[in-house]
Amino acid sequence: MTDHEDAAAVRPLTSAWVIRHLEAGERIVRTEALHGGITADMRRLTIRTRDGGTRDLVLRTFVDVEHAEDGLNREAGALTLLTGTGVPAPGLVAVDPTAAHCAYPSLLMTHLPGRTVLDDEGVATRVPLLARQLVAIHAVRPAVRPPEYVAWTTADTVVTPKGADAAAWAAAIDVIREPAPPYEGRLLHRDFHPGNVLFDVARSDPAGARITGVVDWAAASWGPADLDVAHCSTNLALLHGPAWGPRFAEAYEEAGGVLAPTGSERLYWQVRDALAFSEDVRLVARPWRESGRTELTARAVEERLDAYVTALMDAMG
Template structure:
């Protein structure tokens, strides 16, 4: 039976649009709101097939979100590019970036097995898997490069937490006041996910064998771009630090290199990107921590996450080399 929960309900025009992209004899028999994202409404659609079986699709809708058209065009391009690469990404079914048919900009894609895992248990296994997956993404060399990366946070937009180590934060802010490290020859850009973190990676974890975890999918490709590998490394590191503690943020950078990843050669450049990403989180701690609480990490209050962020920024500034 269809799920009539308000959060799961699909708007009429969007429902009709989805229907036009189903196979003969198929219909939507159930919907479920998927939580964890910040900017998009995400729903799993259960599709009844003509042989009496079912299959799942995923619908992403951006409601009154600036740049939604550009983002969905970018995600559609990325999903098409990723087909056949070995990177476990959804397949594109249809996209309506300008909301020509739907109430809001929408994208329909295949559903991937697995689930996000944000618990502390099993991190020793998952962190190397995340690192290897990111190396595989960075190894892609598309015939046509995606758009250039964008960074929005600046030294002037940082919000220093009330209980922060003021000296460490002042030093960190000074780091990102400097010039942006280059990455064109003799440096090399990489294909970037640009929002790679545990919340956008799906795992299959055997209940009785956490060490047997494997990655089944990487989702949310709206920000795909081209730039220095350290951008993705830094972003995942910050997320791990806020979810699991500063040591795991530092550990991910090591795991990335152990997996064959190639960050910037100069320690100052690696520090620049890691500090810049950490400081960027200072502007939206409440926003990024809410989905984690909804996913079951209820102890990650805004205050706790701010403390984790302070500890991580301080650790970056204290780390040798």
């Protein structure tokens, strides 16, 4: 069935399911683990075509993941509605959200070129690109809306970091005790950040970067644009330093995006997202270190999170 020993890493049931969705005469000749994700097992499958060439697909598998069915249904729905929109998302090939045919809940999609870039070098070039891409996502008007967004933290589950500015964190927690501000709904990626965006960029020319893909649509939702902006802002603040959080929001508006009309409303979404990171900083930091940012220990990320939350609260006086 396969020509590469690593293909055995794909369970037989799942391999058989993949093969059923290939063109006649095609076969899997190689598999390669893709790293950088938190919840899913990702593998690139190299397919030998009938004419002797190859093409690549990506297999996304949720192993012992809560809400796997919901996540895969959201992703399948998002990839379907994004077809033809100009947003560079993978194409859906097949999905088995309940593991009716596969060993585990799985989704098969096309492979996009490019790579994730998490280095500090070139971030000033990439931030406007990220902002323009997010504006384009929010401009999509789906015929069928995805499910409403789900909040990822509550005032009672936030974990204040050791040594943090206790007053700032208490004030931030009080912010999310209030009802969510009114908003005009948009299609949300809901996990838009540098780790889920692919770039074509030469290591010798970081200023020449361009986006080639946006992946991981398992949390696709309907909700406020501010929430997507806040999530990318928090990631940038933790990856590159607290100042990059507000800079991304500015870049989003410069690209034509529209945020909540008042500072207090914007703060609600910024704080709601930032506080969600407090509950499992180790999980957030691990893929960044695996990608080469070895200095981003859990403690270093925790300190940046504290600085970012404090800066958000200070900015509001």
